[in-house]
Amino acid sequence: MIGLDDISMEAQPKTSGSGTILWLCGWGMPDTVFDRTRELLPDFHHVSVDYSDADSPEEMLLLTEIAVKNILYSNGDASRTRVVHGPLLIGGWSLGGLLALRLAIKGFADGLVLFGATARFTRSKEESDLGWADIYVRKMIAGLAQNRQDVEAKFRQLIFTEAEWEAALGISLPPIGSWTTSALIAGLQILRSEECLPQLKSITCPVFLVHGTEDRICPYGAASELMAQLPKANLLTIPASGHAPFLGREGQIANELRRWWHEQQDK
Template sequence: MKASGNTSLLIKQQTSGTILWLTGWSMPDAVFDRLRMLLPHYRHIAVDYSAAGSPEEMLSLTETAVKDMLGIEGSLCRERVAHGPLLLSGWSLGGLLALRLVAKGYADGLILFGATAHFTRPKEEFDRGLADAYLRQMIKGILRDRHAVETNFRKVMFTEQEWEAGLAERLPHTGSWTTQALLAGLQLLRTENGLSQLPSIDCPVLIFHGTEDKICPYGAGLELMNQLPHAKLITLTACGHAPFWGKEAHIADEWRRWWHDHW
């Protein structure tokens, strides 16, 4: 949209902005559908890396999507005016991808769900991550029986109380990612480390993290809050690795309040 277009629409877009959604490992983008419905004044765009053939392709897909949205060189400013601020929203693996993009200055704000800047950790840091051996075991398992690995992963995502509440059963079915994309995502989780870049990220960051997250432990959320200069952590007690799932209304309220304070 050009600056000479409808003024009321332009103001609305400037006030709201665009959200780029980056989903978690093995998860379809549809997991964000209800949350997006509760944020109707934003333009919503998702990056699909469910068929990526390598970690490099996964990284390239996300960065290319942001560059295409913003335009290049002279057109960047015009695109920002037309669509307002750009927010990145990343869950787990998507959070790692989002942190990399924000560190390069591509966004005005960042929202993280069950995220970390470094997934694999040594034994003394298991309060913030998992052992690399865990991911290596998943990689071997995918080559034998990918359905079993995905199913087990989903079991670990939720707490016992969340299972009893039926949250896990509402997830979209497994199988939306290619086998190569599953492997690429796990390799990226093994190697990506954005800890050193956290202090230089100067945009506002909103973090949602469950206290009972067994995949990205709660300590990882505390670490992000402590090392990011402008971060706010929303702690969700008795919640597992999908802190937005089934809590979309609460998440949307916190999101709107936070962004109103910063924009």
């Protein structure tokens, strides 16, 4: 059962001067990972979606669409007049980035902010520079039934580079265990099946990509692919960074995001 408690937002969200950002977090993560970035962007109104206890991929996808429609339209009814007059940006990290692309394809976004994102997570052996082989994701799903703590811990180990771990960036990650097992499986199933590549050119809103060159989860090649396919994309490359290029760099990211968005508004 999906209720309003699954969506962290005001009944009639107010827009700040720069607009609203809907935040979609990565696999197994609570959206508190965005807290510091949001604090540094007080000129935006911030909304988030909690899909940490979704029972299925369909419910997870539905939660994101409900959130967007509740922001944009009266009573969530897309057939009615848009009630938010400021722009809506959708910010997504990893799995959240894939969900954000999906919403943009449906025409819901005025802008996208994507961290460590990809248009297709699972790839063939020949495309190992773009993503993971499907067998690895299937092994994670099977492993969750045996020892979910171990599966999550091993995945998190891949988020940062060795240098980032040594710099204690790992302390910025929330504790393991915030998602239900069913939600973890649902998220992995979306990563296995969701395919946004064929429709990327239909996303005509501005897109701000932030990607680490040493990302071991969504390889940097995925960012280059997005840049080549999205009509209005800008890429901020973070050298020697892994899969969470915004953590530990929140000040830089907030400044770059704001500068990029103001440039879009001036065009």
